Amino acid sequence: MQDLLDELLQYLRGVWLKRRYILIATWIICPIGFMYVSTLPNTYSSSARVFADTRSMLKPLLRGLAIQSDSRQELGLIVRTIKTKENIEKIARASDADLLTTNDAEYRQLLNKIRSGVRISGGGSQNMYNISFRGDDPKLAQKIVQGTVDVFIENTLGEKRLGTDQAQRFLDEQIAEYEQRLIADERRLADFRRDNAQYMVNNQGSYFRALENAKSRLEQAELELKETETELETAKKQLNGEVDFAMQDLSAVKTQYDGRIESLRIRLDQLLVRFTEKHPEVQETQKRLDSLLEQKRTFLSGRSNSAGMDGNPILQDLKATVNRLTAAVASRKVRRDQYLEQVSELQDKLDFVPEIEAQMTGLNRTYSITKDKYYQLLGRKESAVMSEKVEQSTEGITFRVLKAPSLQRTPSGPPRLSMLIGVLVASVGVGIALSVVFSLLSPIITSPKALTKATGLPIYGVVSATENSGMQRWEKKKTRIFIAANVALALLFAAFAVVNSKPQLHDLIFIQGLGAL
Known part of the structure; x- marks a missing residue:
């Protein structure tokens, strides 16, 4: 720390010994700077x-x-x-x-x-x-x-x-x-629906939902058809049973076929004793017997109708039921066939449906976005x-x-006093910098330690300058000159500061005076 202070003191002594450069810099820069600042136009x-x-x-x-x-x-x-x-x-x-x-x-x-x-x-x-x-x-x-x-x-x-x-x-x-985009989207959507109308399902959700509905309707139609057919078979059996019952009531009636039938039965029994059922004569006799029985049944049926069987209310109801159920079976078959055709058609188009629905969804999405933007813009x-x-x-x-905008008669600038101080400080700084530079270029030994450091030899004593040598008088003279020059510079600065602080005096000297020159 002491060495640092000694070195700093060495620089300060060098600046003091080269202080003439401070005077040179300040007396060159300050007058020029003061004049320049003073001649700046008013703002x-x-x-x-x-x-x-x-x-x-x-x-x-x-x-x-x-x-x-x-x-x-x-x-x-x-x-x-x-x-x-x-x-x-x-x-x-x-x-x-x-x-x-x-x-x-x-x-x-x-x-x-x-x-x-x-x-x-x-x-x-x-x-x-x-x-x-x-x-x-x-x-x-x-x-x-x-x-x-x-x-x-x-x-x-x-x-x-x-x-x-x-x-x-x-x-x-x-x-x-x-x-225009909305109209174009609507047109594309309408064209797509028209071109793919066979794949479109209205009010049924998706195409697969429509297929499931069609299958469900087909199953229901088949179930109803089976139920109706069962009812028809039952009605027919009831009708046949009533007819057989009526025929049994007429079985005791004698007809011209009874003798022949009886003789053929006896003949058939005799033949069966001798031959088998496959014998030609046995088969011929059986056919003749069956033919006579059918003729007798036909005859008895005619007798029953003539006796009033058609007026029986039970038979009439059964016949009406049979007719109604027969018509219902026919209509349900038509409906079943139609549903079956629908299911078959839907299944045939099932491979194309996903692509069609995807395209339809895309068109609807584009149309919805365009419509929403259109109404938002409206x-x-x-x-x-x-x-x-x-x-x-x-x-x-x-x-x-x-x-309101003001009319200022007094100048608001430039800030000449601040600028004068800046010129003064800058000139002193330049002078000190020059003193340091020249003291480094031509160093002067100002202390025994500096001499020991420069030569490497020990110092055993110091001889002071005497009055007779004239060195003290010269140093005092230089000091007085330095102080006087600085005092003069301070007075010059004060004069410029006073003039520039009074706008009227400044204008009189530097504006009007220099303008006249």
Whole structure:
């Protein structure tokens, strides 16, 4: 630590011994810098304060019915785009600053001057905006601030109307486009249904559900057919039983066939004793016997009908039942055959159904999406129309100028006092830097330790400079010169500071005086 302090002291002694470079740097830089700062042109500033009131009584009433725009976001966008070329030209025309230019070069210079000088700050939750401009003409600065205020308000209201018009045009274009798409989807869906009508099942869910329903109907029809056939067989048996019963009542009636039948039976018994049933004569006799029995039965049936069997109510009911059941069996067979044909047809088309249903589902999905988007756009269109009517009837944003653009007769800049101090500090810094550099380039031994470090030899004693050598007088003289020069520099700085702190005195000396020269 001690070595570090010794080395630092060595540098300070070197700077002190080379202090003439500090004087040279300060007396070269300061006068030039002071004059430059003093001759800078005056700048005048003008400012205004504008309050943007975004509150409206209709907003809570129309929430959900009209489109609620973000007024703060719109204001922020206008602030960020206020320095575009178009807006700067509007400000130049609004402030009549463009009348001061005579050619394109001056006009472009004026636009750059306005762009760099205009400042807009504030905003936030309070919607309070400060608009200022700094220039070399106080009246022009006031006009430019007023023009900026006018353009800011005009752009905000105009941008809102322009945004509404653009939104409505965009919605109209999208509605027309989606309407055409909806018509095309409906046409494709209708064509697909017409081309694949044989695979379409109405009000029955899927094709497989329709097949299951058809099979179920077929099973029901077959069951009903079997039940009806069973009832018909039962009715026929009952009818035959009633007829046989009636025939038995007439079996005691004598007919011309009885003698012959009896003789044939006796003959048949005699033949069976001698021959088997397969004997030709036995078979011939049996046929003749059966024929006579059939003729007798026919005869007795005719007798029964003539005796009033057709008037029997039980037989009439049985015959009606048989006829009804016979017709029911026929109709149920037709229905069974029809259901069987439907099931067969559905099963034949079963391999094509999944693909058809997949295509149909895709078309329905596309159609549903397009229809939903179309109706959403129509709803947005209605909201946009209502929002436009609200904007026409009320102002969404109301501007109030809280502070009009001011006309400042006193210059607001440049900050000459700060700049003078900066010049002074910079010159001293340059002088110290030069002293350090030259002390390093031509080092001077200022202490026994430095000499020991430089030569590596021990120091046994130190001889001080005497009065007769003249070195002390010369050092004192240089010190007095250094102090005097710094005092003079301080006085020079004070003089420039006083002059620049008084605008009228500064203008009299540096503006009018130098202008006269």
